[in-house]
Amino acid sequence: MTVHVRRGGPDGPALVLLHGLGATGDVWRAVTDAWQGRWVVPDLPGHGRSAPLPEYTYDSLATALAPVVPTDHPVVVLGHSLGGVVALALGSGNFGPSAGAVCGLGVKTRWSEQELAKAAELADRPVRVFATRDEAAERALKVAGLWQLVATDSPLVDDALVESDDGWRLALDHGAYRVGAPDMPALIAACRARVVLAAGARDPMCPPEHLFATAVGTGADTVVLPGLGHNAHVEKPDALAPLLARLRASLDPPADH
Known part of the structure; x- marks a missing residue:
């Protein structure tokens, strides 16, 4: 399995960025500038310069992407839409590397x-x-x-x-269109990392009311990005800076009292 990966940034906590269906890792170019540490941006299998999979499931995508997740630094995985579901799957630790925090941005939670x-x-x-x-x-x-x-x-x-x-x-x-609807409650329950669900306030695929309903009773935090739509990271990359800071802070050990 060949996964095309872009890497950069100084030494420090690692940020893995996973794009949505039909996009490539290039959509995160402006976001990596706001991260103080290493960053890793793959093309999902079957996208961009990454090889396709014989079958697309959230598990098969997580299995293919697990080797690019750093194991020598604390890790945050932030994924958009399809990538957000894969981020949650990786947060389970069932595919090898573990993450301290995962964030699903603009994940569509309801499918007809x-x-x-x-x-x-x-x-x-x-x-x-x-x-x-x-x-x-x-x-x-x-x-x-x-x-x-x-x-x-x-x-x-x-x-x-x-x-x-x-x-x-x-x-x-x-x-890749065959990946199907995610079982969000099961994915969040299986996640060992801190879970944050985020969406733009004007996201038609993941409106805030769906975001809040998905998070109820799961322990997941929710973040709504004012004025933004489904591709908030492209519309206004700077708006993700507080979200990144929040995820980064979750990697720090609690202070002694």
Whole structure:
């Protein structure tokens, strides 16, 4: 299993950033600047420059990504949407490395039968080839929920596209749509790390009322980011600084009294 990873930052606690469906690790570029320590940003399997999986489940994604999680430093895992569910799975410690804190940002917690059927239909669609890069980039941005947030000529789109002799296609493996709805109560219950659930106040996929309802009785903390939507980390990266500081502080041992 080949996972493409970007790494950087000074020595210190490690931040692992997991992107959402259809995106790549490049969406976190501006967020890594706010972290005082090491950072690790993979492309999820079947996305960007990472190899696809034969089957997509939250466990198979966590298994593939576990080797990139540092084991020599305290770790925070922050994931967006699909990546947020994988962050929770990694927080269980069942896949090897452990984390001190995990955060799911913009995780869709409620799925209708129609939405799941639509995802299955998308998984079965043949790969579409576009005549131009701009056409393919527009489609990639729409799939990732980044249309009108990121320009089609942005370098943030580069790894989401593949050029071939007959045109351009998305790097995304359509099989990833089959991952299904997450069992959030079970994932949170199994998590050994501190759990934070966050979302933009205007996130249509994870409205605050869904966020709060999911957290009730689980011990998870909740954070609502004012004025932001589903891709808060791209819309206003600076707005995540307090969230990162909160996650970073959770790695510190309690003070003696």
